[in-house]
Amino acid sequence: xxxxxTMPGRRRGLVAAIAAVAAALETATAVAGVGTAATTPAALGxxxxxxxxxxxxxxxxxxxxxxxxxxxxxxxxxxxxxLAPSGGGCRPTWDxxxxxxxxxxxxxxxxxxxxxxxxxxxSAGGYNGTKLGQACGDPSSTAAAYQQVIGKYALKAIDLxxxxxEYENSAAIHNEIxxxxxxxxxNPGLYVSITTAGTTGGEGTGxxxxxxxxxxxxxxxTPANYAIMPFDGGFGGSAAQISxxxxxxxxxxxxxxxxxTTAYAxxxxxxxxxxSDSGEIFTQSDFQAVLDYVxxxxxxxxxxxxxxxxxxxxxxxxxxxxxxxxxxxxxSAWDFTRYTAxxxxxxxxxxxxxxxxxxxxxxxxxxxxxxxxxxxNLVTYASHTWQARWWTQGETPGKADVWADQGPCG
Numbered sequence: 001x002x003x004x005x006t007m008p009g010r011r012r013g014l015v016a017a018i019a020a021v022a023a024a025l026e027t028a029t030a031v032a033g034v035g036t037a038a039t040t041p042a043a044l045g046x047x048x049x050x051x052x053x054x055x056x057x058x059x060x061x062x063x064x065x066x067x068x069x070x071x072x073x074x075x076x077x078x079x080x081x082x083l084a085p086s087g088g089g090c091r092p093t094w095d096x097x098x099x100x101x102x103x104x105x106x107x108x109x110x111x112x113x114x115x116x117x118x119x120x121x122x123s124a125g126g127y128n129g130t131k132l133g134q135a136c137g138d139p140s141s142t143a144a145a146y147q148q149v150i151g152k153y154a155l156k157a158i159d160l161x162x163x164x165x166e167y168e169n170s171a172a173i174h175n176e177i178x179x180x181x182x183x184x185x186x187n188p189g190l191y192v193s194i195t196t197a198g199t200t201g202g203e204g205t206g207x208x209x210x211x212x213x214x215x216x217x218x219x220x221x222t223p224a225n226y227a228i229m230p231f232d233g234g235f236g237g238s239a240a241q242i243s244x245x246x247x248x249x250x251x252x253x254x255x256x257x258x259x260x261t262t263a264y265a266x267x268x269x270x271x272x273x274x275x276s277d278s279g280e281i282f283t284q285s286d287f288q289a290v291l292d293y294v295x296x297x298x299x300x301x302x303x304x305x306x307x308x309x310x311x312x313x314x315x316x317x318x319x320x321x322x323x324x325x326x327x328x329x330x331x332s333a334w335d336f337t338r339y340t341a342x343x344x345x346x347x348x349x350x351x352x353x354x355x356x357x358x359x360x361x362x363x364x365x366x367x368x369x370x371x372x373x374x375x376x377n378l379v380t381y382a383s384h385t386w387q388a389r390w391w392t393q394g395e396t397p398g399k400a401d402v403w404a405d406q407g408p409c410g
Contacts, residue, residue, distance in 0.1 A: 040114070040154065041114055041119040041120075041154055041155075041156050042075070042114055042117050042118060042119050044075060044076065044118070044119055046344065046345075046346075047300065047301075047302070047343055047344050047346070048075050048076045048119070048344040049119075049121050049156070049157040049191045049193075049224075050193070050224070050225065050268060050300050050301035050302065050343070051074075051076060051301075051303060051340045051341070051343045051344030052076035052077050052078040052120070052157070052303060052340070052344075053074070053077060053078060053303050053304050053305075053306065053307050053310075053336075053337055053340045054077075054078045054079075054080050054123065054270075054303065054304070054305045054306040055077045055078065055079055055080065055306060055307045056079075056080055056081075056306065056308050056324075057079050057094075057105070057109045058095060058098065058105070058106070059095065059308075059324070060306075060308040060309075060324035060325050061325045062109075062308060063307060063308065063310075063311075065077060065109070065112065065113055065307075066112060066116055068307060068334055068337060069113070069116050069117075069118060070116075071333070071334050072334050072337045072338045072341045073338075073341040073345060074118070074337050074338075074340060074341040074344065075117060075118040075119065075341075075344060076113075076118055076119050076120065076121065076344065077113060077118070077121075078120070078121045078122070078123050078159055078303065079106060079110070079120055079121075079122050079123065080122075080123040080126060080161070080306075081094075081095060081123055081124060081125060081126040081129070081161065082094065082100070082122060082123070082124035082125075082132070082146075082149055083095060083096040083124070083125075083126075083129040083130060083132070084096065084129075084130040084131060084132050084134065084135035084136070084145075085097075085099075085130075085135075086129065086130065088130075088135065089135060090132065090135050090136035090137070090141055090142070090145055091145055091148070092124075092132065092145050092146065092149050094106060095129065096129045096130065100148055100149055100152050101148065101152070103152070106153075107152070107153065110153055119156060119157075120153070120155070120157075121156075121157035121158060121159055121191065121193070122149055122153065122155060122157075122159070123158075123160075123161050124146065124149075124158070124160055124161065125160055125161035125162055125163065125166060125176075125195075126161050126163070127163060127164070131166045131172060131176070132145050132146065132175075132176075132179075133162075133166060133169075133172035133173065133174075133175040133176035133179070134166060134169060134172045134175075136175055136179075137175075138175060138178070139174065139175050139177075139178025139179045139181070139182060140178075140179075140182060142175040142176065142178070142179035143178070143179035143180075143183055143186075145179075146158065146179055146183055147183065147186070147187075150183065150187060150190070155190070156189070156190065156191060157190065157191035157192075157193070158183065158190065158191070158192055158193075159192075159193045159194075159195055160176055160180055160192070160193070160194050160195070161195040161196075162176055162195065162196050162212055163195070163196055163197045163229070164197065164208070167196060167197070167208045167209065167211075167212055168208050170211065170215075173211070173212055173215050174215060177212070177215050177216050177219055177221055178219060178221075180192050180194070180221060180223065181219055181220070181221040184221070184223075184399075184400055184401055185399045185400065188398055188399070188401065188403075188405070189401050189404070190401055191224050191401065192223040192224055192401065193224050193225050193226075193227060193268065194212075194216075194223045194225070194226045194227070195226075195227045195228075195229065195268075195270050196209045196226065196227075197209055197229055197233070198228035198229045198230035198231070198233060198235075198241075198244045198248070199244065200230075200233055200234050200235060200240055200244060201247065202250075203247050203248065203250070204228055204244045204245060204246070204247035204248025204249070204250075204251055205228050205248055205251065209228070210251065210255070213226070213251070213252070213255045213256075214255065217255060217256060220394065220395075222256075222266070222392070222400070222402065223266070224266070224300060224301075224401065225265075225266050225267060225268040225299075225300045225301045226248075226252065226266060226267060226268065227267070227269055227270045227301045227303070228245070228248050228268075228269060228270070229269075229270045229271070229272070229305075230244040230245070230269065231271060231272040231276045231277075231278075231280055231282065232272070232276050232277050232278045232280070233278070234278070234280075235276075235280050235282075237280075237281070237282065237283075237286050238282070238285070238286035238287075238289035238290050239289075241269070241271065241282075241286070241290055242289070242290060242293045245267065245269055245290075245293065245299075248267060249263050249264060249267055249297075252266060252267060258391065259391075261298070262374075262390065262391040264297045264298050264299055265298060265299075265300055265390050266300065266390070267299045267300070267301075268294075268299055268300055268302065268303070269290060269294060269299065269301065269302055269303070270301070270303045270305065271286075271287065271290065271303070271304040272304060272305050273287070273304050273305070273306075273309055273310060273327050273329075273336040274309060274326075274327025274328050274329040274331070275320075275321070275322045275323075275327065275328035275329065276322065277322050279322070281329065282329075283329055284331065284335050284336070284339075287304070287336055287339045288339065290302070291339050291342065291343060294343065295343070295346065302339070302340060302343040303340060304336055304339075304340065306324075307334075307337055308324060308325055309323065309324060309325065309326055309327050310327060310331075310333070310334050310335065310336045310337050311325075311326050311327065311331070311333045311334070312326060312327065312329075312330060312331050312332070312333070313326035313327070313328055314326070362380045362383065362385070362409040363380075363409075364378040364379050364380045364385050364386075364409075365378075365379060366379065366380050366381070367379040367380065367381040367386065367396075367397055369393075369394050369396070370393070370394070371393065372391070372392075372393045373388040373391070373392050373393070374388060374390070374391050376388065378406070379397065380409065381396070381397040381398070382397070382398065383408055383409060384397070384398070384405055384406070384407065384408050384409060385405075385406040385407060385409050386398075386403040386404065386405060386406060387403070387404045387406050388402060388403060388404075389401070389402050389403070389404055390402055
């Protein structure tokens with residue numbers, strides 16, 4: 001899983017990731033009169049938050065993301081990972097060591113991406129370290145820790161990477177899912193994604209992954225999507241990955257009672273480029289095959305681990321070892337990021353945009369907690385008109401990101 005291959009060489013190369021944007025940032029902050037953490041995110045639509053590939057901004061020779069954006073057209077990145085402090089405590093840190101509250105380095109990287117017209121989502125969890133769901137006592141304190149991250153970086157999106165060993169801890173998963181629901185309620189429009197392990201079995205994820213889904217159902221929580229990681233489990237290329245996605249699709253339908261379209265719209269995939277931890281090989285053709293599947297079935301997330309690895313090893317060591325800084329397959333720089341850029345630039349789950357009622361008119365029917373709504377439906381609630389982004393039931397407008405505020409009426 002993630003971060004196993006990325007432990008050696010920690011804290012290398014952050015200066016390189018920041019240097020190219022430092023001058024622009026100095027000018028931008030001088031004009032705005034605010035710190036980098038307050039930089040306003042770009043207005044991005046479509047699939048861009050679902051297309052954000054993972055980047056470790058502190059470790060594994062982080063690339064300068066400005067040239068990556070220019071070379072590929074990629075607009076979003078997923079920065080990893082937010083953890084509890086390695087020494088204990090319920091507060092957010094980068095990699096367990098860098099306090100978010102005092103951070104300036106990641107903030108500078110984020111501001112540089114935004115200055116180039118992009119944005120970020122931040123991922124919490126991963127394979128190593130102590131997770132906030134384990135360290136915090138309950139969902140509310142877990143959410144409060146994550147809220148510090150959202151506030152610090154003015155985030156529009158956040159990812160919870162819930163995998164082993166954390167997802168084997170039912171109390172921790174209860175805290176994480178509960179926190180995600182609170183964040184969704186307290187930050188209208190926040191894009192929340194959940195990432196978990198994939199398996200080659202017919203259900204797409206294992207017993208603990210299914211328990212995670214059951215916990216979400218019991219709490220009435222619906223994220224933008226659930227993505228599985230079909231690697232490090234005996235996956236023989238894209239055919240096995242697609243099979244796992246079909247199995248996971250069936251699991252989503254049976255767990256939540258969704259129809260096929262709704263399940264696909266809440267499903268995603270997070271891959272690993274090149275040689276995985278367990279020696280699987282995923283080439284550019286595998287990424288293209290999965291992209292074809294994702295777009296044809298209208299999944300809402302397509303990402304990979306990681307941009308740090310999206311370059312050929314030097315000297316070439318194709319297929320010989322797994323590295324946190326190169327792919328171990330033959331490639332040109334940023335080949336795999338070009339696939340996420342394609343996905344982000346070509347939305348596969350368009351949101352219907354019917355004309356809302358004229359201002360001053362509450363002509364849409366009143367929202368009902370028992371009614372079922374699908375994407376594009378309009379309702380009236382609290383003297384505002386709201387538009388459903390996707391299937392929903394029992395989720396209050398203004399408290400869940402499924403509802404888009406169309407403005408006041410009446």
